Amino acid sequence: MMNKYLKTIVGAGMVSGMSLFGGNAMAASEFYKGNTVKIYVGAGAGGGYGFFGRAFGKFYGKYIPGKPNVIVINKPGAGGTKMTNWAYNVAPKDGSVVGMPLMTVATNQHLRAKKIKYDATKLNWIGNMERSISLLFTWHTSKTKTIEDARKRVTQMGGSGKSSPIYQNIILANRLLGTKFNVVLGYKGADRALAIEKGEVEGSFSTLQNFRAMTPHWFKDGRNPLNILIQNANERTKELPNVPTTIELAKTDADKEVFRYMMLQSLTGRSVFAPPGVPSKRVNALRRAFDKTMKDKGFIALIERANLKLTTNTGEEVTKAVNKLISTPPEVVKRIKKLIK
Template sequence: MRRTIMLATLLCCAISPTAHAQIKTLEIYVGTSVGAGYDTYARLLSRSIGQHRPGSPAVVVKNMAGAGGMTLATWLDRVAAKDGSVIGTFGRGIAFERLLNPAKTFPDGRSFNWIGSMNDEVSVCVAMSSSNIKTFEDLQRQPLTVGASGAGGDTFIFPTVLNGVLGTQLKIINGYPGGNEISLAMERGEVAGRCGWSWSSLQALHGDLVSNGKMRVLVQLGLTKHPDLPNVPLAQDFAKTEDQRSALELIFARQAMAWPYAAPPGTPKARVDELRKAFASATADPELLAAAQKSGLEVRPVSGANVEKIVDKAYRTPAPLVKLASELLQ
C-alpha cells in the first residue's frame, strides 16, 4: 500500500508542472499584415485577455501573413505549441476550406480548438466612386477589379462565388498580403473595389470614405442585414433558384464567426476551457468595450462552443450542395 501511495505521489508530482503550471506568456498570432482588421481586433483583445487568465500572463501579438491566413492556419495545425500558450486568428473561411476542397491538404476546421469570435459579422462589396459601378446590378453588366489576399480569404472566395452564382463580372487581382494593402491599392487606383470586407472593419478604418461618398457599398454578404445598412441588399436577394440561395448561405454562414480565435489541435481540454473562459471575460470587459467603441470597432462576441457548432454544422452539409459550392471555387 505504501509503495502504491508513493508511486501515485511521484506520478502526480511528475505530471503537475506540465498540467497545472501557469502560462507566463500568451502569443496571439494574426494571419494578416499589421493594420488590417484581424490585426486590429487581435491588438484590442490583447489588452484584456491576459488579465482574465490565471497568473495574468503577458500577451504578445505576432503577425504571420500569407495566403489569406492559410500560412498561419497550417502552422497552428502542424507546428505551434499545444500547451495553451498560443492562439491564432485567421480568415474565417479557412475553417471550411477542407470541406470545399477535399483533395487538398488544408487543415480540417473541426480539428481546431475554437476559443471564440469577436463579432457576428456582415461583409460588403464596395466600389470606389471613381468607377462606373453604382449598384450591384452594374456588377452583372460590367467588370470591376477587386483586390484579394489569397485563395483562402474572403476577398477571393466571396467575389468568386458571386461570379459563379449571380453572374457578376468581378475581376480578382490576387496576392496582396492583407486588407491594409488592398485598401492602399484602392487609393492608388490599382484596383477599383473590394468584395468581402467586414463592415465593422471598414467602418473603423475607412468609414470616412463611405460617409464622404468616395466609396459605394453595393451589397451585403451574410445571413442577415446589418442594422447600419437597411437599404443595402443582401446577395441572396438576387438569387433566382433555391440552389443558388443555398450555395450562398453555405458560404456566408462563416460570417457568424467573423473574427475567430483558435488554439492548435491537441491542446489539452483544461487549457482550452481556460482560454474560452478568459476570452468570454475579456470580450465583456468594460475597458475593452470602451476601447472598442472609441476605435469604432464592433464587438458582438460568439462563444468558442458556438463557433465549434457552426463549423460542425457546415461539415454536415449534404454532399450535392457542397459539390455545387465547391465547383464555383475551382
C-alpha cells in the first residue's frame, strides 16, 4: 500500500505534469472552437503585406480545427520590428495570435541588432505565401533601362529609410555591381509609387508582387510600365528570362555570398509565424491549416484577380531557411553591415 508521504509526492507530480503539459493535452479543435485568432501584420493596410494579410484572413479560419473567427490587425512601425518584438515578448503564447512580419524579419537580427528583441529561430514558422524575388527597377520614362545604363548615369531611386531593405539593396548594387544610384529617402508605401509616377524619382527596389498589390493600375490589361534592371536570384526566373541576376553580375565569390544572404529573405517574403511557447499540437494545426488555405480555390482566385501569384513554402521549409540565415558566419555579416552603412 502506498504510504501518505509517497501519495503526496505522486499527487504533486501529477499536478505538476498537468500544468506543464495541459496546453498540449487540450485538443486544438477544443481550444479554437468559439475562439478568435488574430493575425497581426507588421505593415500598414495600404501595401502588399496588408493585401496578403486580409486575403489570407478571409480563408484561414475554416481550415483551423474548431473553425475560429479570424481578424486581421495592422501593427506597423520600426521597419516591421515593432510587431515582431511585441509578438515575441508580449502576445499570448496559446496559439490565438499569429504574426505576418516583413521579409527582413530574420536579417534584421543581424543588421539591426540593437532594435531587435526576438530570436527568429525560436519563432514557430507557420508558412510562407510568396518566395519574393527582389528587383531593382525604373519607370518606363527613365533613361536608365538596363544595368549597363545604371552603371553609366546617376539614377534617382526612391526609398524610405536607411534601415529598410530598399536602401540596403540599392546601396549593395552601388558597392558591388558598380551602379550609380542616388537614393532619395523619405518615401513610404504608396507615396513611393506616386513619386515614381510623378517623376520625382526614376525607380526603386521592391518585389514585383508588392507593386502589383500596391499599384494594380500599373499592370492593368497585362501592361508592365517598369524597366526591370536586376533580379536578386541564383538563376533567371521564368517570368524574367532577360533580366540578369545579382549572382551573374557579382565579380567575386565573396560578393555572391552577400547576395545569397539577402536572397534567404525570399522564404519570409509573406510569411506567418506563431510566438514561441505555443503548444506544439496547436503549431501543427496552424501549419496544416496554412497549407490547406494555400490550396483553397477561393483564396487562389482572390490572389490571381489582383494579378498576383502564390509561390508557397511550408512552415518547416521556412524554419530551415531562417536557421540557415541566422547561422551565417560572423565575418560575412560584418562585411554586409559595413557595405550598407
